[in-house]
Amino acid sequence: MKDKIIDLRNTPLVAVSSIRSPKYAARDFKGILILNGEIVLRTEKLSHDIQEEYKGKQLVLLGVLDGSVHFIKDLSEGIGLSLQRTFIKVSSYKQGTVGGDLELLLTPMVNLDGKDVLIVEDIVDSGRTLRFIINKLTNSFKPNSIKSCALLDKVERRLPGFEDVKADYTGFIIPDEFVVGYGLDYADNYRGYKHIAILKPEIFSENNSDK
Ligand code: IMP
Ligand code: MG
Numbered sequence: 001m002k003d004k005i006i007d008l009r010n011t012p013l014v015a016v017s018s019i020r021s022p023k024y025a026a027r028d029f030k031g032i033l034i035l036n037g038e039i040v041l042r043t044e045k046l047s048h049d050i051q052e053e054y055k056g057k058q059l060v061l062l063g064v065l066d067g068s069v070h071f072i073k074d075l076s077e078g079i080g081l082s083l084q085r086t087f088i089k090v091s092s093y094k095q096g097t098v099g100g101d102l103e104l105l106l107t108p109m110v111n112l113d114g115k116d117v118l119i120v121e122d123i124v125d126s127g128r129t130l131r132f133i134i135n136k137l138t139n140s141f142k143p144n145s146i147k148s149c150a151l152l153d154k155v156e157r158r159l160p161g162f163e164d165v166k167a168d169y170t171g172f173i174i175p176d177e178f179v180v181g182y183g184l185d186y187a188d189n190y191r192g193y194k195h196i197a198i199l200k201p202e203i204f205s206e207n208n209s210d211k
Contacts, residue, residue, distance in 0.1 A: 003045060007173040008033060013198065022193070029180075029197040034172060036194040039151070039182055040074060042171045046149060047078025049169065050118065057116040058144070059083040062108060064090060064133065066191070067122030070183035071151045071171075075120060086110040090129055102132045112141040122184050123152040123174075127165030152179065152196070178204045 013031025050059075059079070063072040065087050076085055089106035117137060124130050130148055137146055150167035156176045158165060180186050181193035186204055190197075 003049065005173060006042065006171070009173060009175045014195075016197070019195075024190075025193065025197065028190075028200055028203050030177075030200050032195045032197045033174060033177075033179060034182075034196040036182065039171070039196065043071065043074045043151075044078050046169050046171060047075055050075070050149065051079045051081055054079075054081055054083075054116060054118070058114065060108075060110055060112060060115045060117050061085045061120050062112075062117055062137075063087045063120045064122070064129070065106065066188075067183045067185065068120045068151075070191075071122055072120045075149070084110050084115070088133065090132065102128060104136055107140075112137060112143045115143050116145045117143045117147070119146070119148040121148060121150040121167065123154065123179070124150045124165065124167055124170075125154050125157045126159045127157075127162030128159065130167065131162060131165050151182075152184075 011033065013033060014035060015031060016025045016029050019032070019035075059081060061072055061076055061083055063069065063085065066089070072085065076083065086109045087106065088104065088108050091103040091105055119130065119133055119137075121130060130150070134146055134148070137143060147168040149169035151171040153167065153170045153173050154176055155173055178186065178199045179196050180190035180199050181196045183191050184196065185191045186199055190199075
């Protein structure tokens with residue numbers, strides 16, 4: 001079926017100083033976990049697998065804003081099929097809040113009835129967002145199928161009751177660290193950095209974020 005799992009949990013980091021990077025990178029990042037070239041190569045493989053699975057189907061790539069923007073661009077360019085691409089947005093928690101229900105802030109602009117929907121996420125963490133989206137789509141539309149593709153997966157972070165949440169396509173399994181770049185953010189910063197880096201713990205603290 002799919003390909004092998006790529007597990008980066010014991011991978012040494014690339015020093016920020018060893019590649020050309022903006023000034024903030026040396027200041028704020030512990031190191032680089034995935035270089036852009038590795039992301040691109042892996043995404044090409046995912047695109048190829050998706051192309052094989054969705055030949056002859058009515059594929060809709062449904063990106064989850066804002067983090068999936070870089071990923072869905074590269075992913076959709078690599079899929080040699082006619083496809084539709086649209087976005088949804090799910091609420092994230094403000095500082096210090098825990099638990100409660102997620103909320104759909106933007107509904108899909110494409111009618112998903114009868115379509116083969118592939119949710120495109122930047123990262124699966126607790127598992128709450130992906131499960132929420134799948135439930136929401138199942139209740140609001142009559143898609144032919146719903147699957148998911150996540151660039152990153154922090155498998156160790158699933159909340160109790162969410163252990164079975166897993167994307168159908170996964171780019172990389174990563175350690176339980178806060179990552180930014182290639183669309184992923186911390187308080188909307190760092191999305192434009194082209195590699196995926198680990199944020200220094202002193203920048204990210206449990207007290208000033210929901211993650
Ligand atoms: P979940 O609902 O806990 O699985 O979280 C999924 C969402 O949390 C992702 O779509 C991201 O927006 C965000 N998130 C989780 N971990 C990270 C991280 O390490 N860096 C940036 N965003 C993250
Ligand atoms: Mg996200």
